[in-house]
Amino acid sequence: MSWLRPHRRRAGTSTTEQGWSPEEVRGLEDAVARAPSVHNTQPWELTASDRTALLRERPDVALEQHDPEGRDRRLSCGAAVTNLFLAVRELGWAALVRRGPEESESDDPLLVATVRATHRQQPSVAEGQRFRAITRRTSYRRPFHEQQLPHVAREALLAAGNSSDVHARWITGIEEARTLAEILGYAARVHRKDRHYQRELAMWLTSGQGGVDPGGGIASEDLGTEGVAAVGLVGSSSRLPDERQLAEWMANESIMVLTTATDEPAAHFRTGEAMQFAWLTATSLGLVASVITQPLNLTEVRAGLRDRLGLPGPPHALLRFGYPVPVPSQHRF
Numbered sequence: 001m002s003w004l005r006p007h008r009r010r011a012g013t014s015t016t017e018q019g020w021s022p023e024e025v026r027g028l029e030d031a032v033a034r035a036p037s038v039h040n041t042q043p044w045e046l047t048a049s050d051r052t053a054l055l056r057e058r059p060d061v062a063l064e065q066h067d068p069e070g071r072d073r074r075l076s077c078g079a080a081v082t083n084l085f086l087a088v089r090e091l092g093w094a095a096l097v098r099r100g101p102e103e104s105e106s107d108d109p110l111l112v113a114t115v116r117a118t119h120r121q122q123p124s125v126a127e128g129q130r131f132r133a134i135t136r137r138t139s140y141r142r143p144f145h146e147q148q149l150p151h152v153a154r155e156a157l158l159a160a161g162n163s164s165d166v167h168a169r170w171i172t173g174i175e176e177a178r179t180l181a182e183i184l185g186y187a188a189r190v191h192r193k194d195r196h197y198q199r200e201l202a203m204w205l206t207s208g209q210g211g212v213d214p215g216g217g218i219a220s221e222d223l224g225t226e227g228v229a230a231v232g233l234v235g236s237s238s239r240l241p242d243e244r245q246l247a248e249w250m251a252n253e254s255i256m257v258l259t260t261a262t263d264e265p266a267a268h269f270r271t272g273e274a275m276q277f278a279w280l281t282a283t284s285l286g287l288v289a290s291v292i293t294q295p296l297n298l299t300e301v302r303a304g305l306r307d308r309l310g311l312p313g314p315p316h317a318l319l320r321f322g323y324p325v326p327v328p329s330q331h332r333f
């Protein structure tokens, strides 16, 4: 569920040229609600009227243990901005995105972005493909198919993850994979034995019923138990893989790290936008992905990765990409 205030339309105006129809607003709402969010909390509020949509952050949706600084909440809001932009483009409008209260000339400190439909303009083929990927994108927390990503796909993902404010690069070679495995192994042990952390996580795990207020929470059966994803969201009973084995798995996956030059809230929003842009690009190419931020919410983990991988700034998210393992077809008599 997301928070969408009712659409207001001025009497006597045409919905096609003046404002969005209720159905179009529902389309925007649906696209935003499908953005990935930390623990599926959907920590945003959407308001749409005439031809302007406002996305606001909801700091009251707080994860004090997992996300004490609100970093993941801001990444989530950034991902929602990407979906909102694509949804406005899909309606056939040029979309002007103003980020933060300053660009929007607003005094609302919680304003993440204003997306305004300025004039009629058909979406590009790539925008249409990414828009259609919104409903198919999902967190794939399992080992990937052994087939490696072709160079052209890795290039496309890298281009999508990089933006004017966000730097994306691959974890490359066994040495970097060993470093990552060591640091993620450390974070996994810290989180597994932290009782306060685990109590909060348990509140967001559902048994597939959904309905945790205000977002849906995560179905416990969706948590990664095997491969790299086993250290992606660690619960109290997670079995942690051997670090050497973890490093080998990591070296065989395509793992992207997203960093920014600064560690300001604006940088977190932009990272979320880039993350979702890359994720939708992957989905449109028939790939699957999952994001890992849990370890990066520990200060020493961010500092350690930055230092030992020589990153140009603080790391905010790790994205793993691959091909899905085909589901065996049902036996037919």
Ligand SMILES: Cc1cc2nc3c(=O)[nH]c(=O)nc-3n(C[C@H](O)[C@H](O)[C@H](O)COP(=O)(O)O)c2cc1C
Binding pocket: 034, 035, 036, 037, 038, 039, 040, 072, 073, 075, 076, 079, 137, 138, 139, 140, 141, 217, 218, 224, 232, 233, 290, 291, 292, 293, 294, 295
């Ligand atoms: C900012 C952010 C951080 C996330 N961190 C993690 C993580 O550390 N581990 C994980 O397994 N999933 C993580 N996720 C994935 C969310 O749990 C997931 O998006 C949410 O439950 C909705 O499910 P879906 O992606 O399948 O739509 C994160 C998502 C976002 C947007």
